[in-house]
Amino acid sequence: MRDVAIIGGGLVGLCAALVLQHPRRRVAIIEATAPGQLQNQGLNARSLALSASSAQIFRALGIWPQIEASAAPIRHIHVSVRGRWGVTRLRAADYDLDALGYVIENGALSRCLLQAVRACDNISVEHGAEFESLAQDATVSIEYRKNDRGRRLEAHLALIADGARSRAREALGICHRTVDYGQSVVICNAEFSEPKIDTAYERFTPQGPLAMLPLGSKRYACVWTLDPQQAAQVMALADPEFGARLQDCFGFRLGLLERVGARFSAPILRTSAERLRRERCLLVGNAANALHPVAGQSFNLSLRDIACLYELLIDQDLASLDGDQFTSIAAEYENLRAREQRQVIRYGDGLVTLFSNELPLFDHARAAGLGVLDLLPALKTQAAFAGMGLSFGGNRLLRGHL
Template sequence: MSKIKTANSDITIVGGGLVGLSAALALQGSGQTIKVIEASSLHHPESGGLNARSIALSYSSIQIFRGLGVWQSIRNQAAAIRDIHVSSQGHWGVTRLSASELELDAMGYVIESRLLAASLLEKVEASEHIELLTGARFESIETGDEARIGYQIEGQRYQQLSSLAIIADGANSSARKQLGVEHNSVDYGQAAIITNLEFSKPVEAMAYERFTEQGPLAVLPLGGKRYACVWTRNIEDAEALVQLDDGEFIEELQRCFGFRMGYIEAIGQRFSFDLQRVQARRLISGHCLLIGNAANALHPVAGQGFNLALRDIATLYDLLGGQNMSDLDDETKLSLLAEYETNRKAEQNRVIRLGDGLVSLFSNQLPVLNHIRAGSLAALDLVPPLKTQVALAGMGMTFGGNALLRGHL
């Protein structure tokens, strides 16, 4: 094999998924050189229509994307969530969270993941500060005075030296393992079934979160009659459900969701995957920082994983305060990273507790919990300040003042 080629950049990002690309766009602001090392080609021929995968963006994420100039190019392809209807199957408690009560246009938006990814990619490719390497497989990492990353493209080995390495290579992060950062993992014993639906009587801009004894069900507007559905069930049930034909599956789903939007008239392909929570014990190691699924892979019940990562990026952006990472002396760099960790661990733990609390409260079949479930939803609806707090937390608005969140770059 030929000699290892070495290069320098201010920041290297391992992993060019939604989080890695968003981080690159945010941190280029101060003119830093950023290299993104991504194993895939990033040009997946993902289908749209009823087979599209989608993601719910919270209010805070929209503000951050506005700051990055991304929102302007995806706005017309995103569907607004103006109201959220939360209910528990077979029980009387219902709560409605509404954007108008908070004097907002929308509580969040839903967009097909491929459209968001395409927009991020276009911006990254147009940037003179970011070099995106696709087909580049991360191999090794060391952190001393700087981060030293080894990767390979078509058999040729390279080494990248930088003042900061951002690790965004997903839940099974091999960079996290090599850094020796331990993680906690929780196997929920559940799987999420993802699909899209068309309803005969859609309610515009309404999202539904329905808790059932078998697991939570989220139905999110994609515009017109089209809705995205995330249905969490135990692994055995999920395996059986995805084997059903369209008619049988619709019947099961309709039994669970009810007829609040009429009949399910059409359905896309069903995908199921097992749910695990992975939480890295540390967010930093030397000159390396873990972010996105590499730091926290969450249960999708609250749709928070990507939204949380964007707030992490916004915090890092603020802490850097327009400085170039390479211009900082080592002590300042390390104390900035330590401040980042302290700041973000607190919110990450809060979001994880909220998600786990919902999973155990709403997925447990103990009869006494039925009353608590129903009671907690009704109480939420009767106590507006409490409801507002839940709505604000879901939208990422309990996150403090931040330049990117205010739409500035």
């Protein structure tokens, strides 16, 4: 019997294990893939932006030094609209912070988390373990398959962290809503001749936003939103032609684009579960909310969800809780998180609507909006703190201690 079972050992499942474990709790993770599958490195790596709130949570867990060693700080953010004068700049120093956020390769983050998980005797990870079904009564009973053999795991609490197409969510009968933004994202890394190593760029174009995030030295992670036809076109180009299109869209703020890495494209969808709980099972990560990548918020939001769960469960002996007590903790979790999740979803949707609309009126409005924002420190601070995940109220982990 385990105290906590986590279905899905992706970035969020691993974080959840580290947050919820303590010496008297036994935690088990079941993960379908073999270890170390996020291996793409260098120019071909995939990466994500960690907000200041995520850094704070990792500090509380004592694993920030390892993560920081592989992460590139964002000390400046430059937001502009292609072909317009409106620009806004955010600077970490204005908020007394070392960085507004950090960019890290998914593979490097996953390795740090896995290493930390392996250092905890009370967390077990089963790789190559495919979730099949679950049943709930006084405990949660999880059936999974490993090496062609059916196995079972019992736990007092289960976290569902198996991603946007969650099978476990489906097994619980929890419906989800998918919003198709009618856009696609093209992702690649690029090297520039005049890098500004701690500056991130968000550039809004009529086709959609283009983010250029610093990865250290000359390397930037590019997240380029386009309509699906244009995405298919640029994906079909050879590297030199693709580089020229990207340079034309982004401009010359970082000098000449010298090299691009492997490209990847996918339709942009948002998937939200209609509820976050059923009896002893709670949804976290992409299984709960998989958001549009433009705002770079899904993982950061999930970490704050888990930080909230930490606070609710900190003094609880999970083995001694009856069904009603679980229900009331789960309901509190859902209530506490609903407002912030809605706000973050609205923020992402708002950015897509405002910055992807080709009507000239919108074009002037967004340029003027950025110009005005740059002149209004209070408003800018509010926007910056929302982006950093620091404006949603605190809990122990967000304050940086356990």
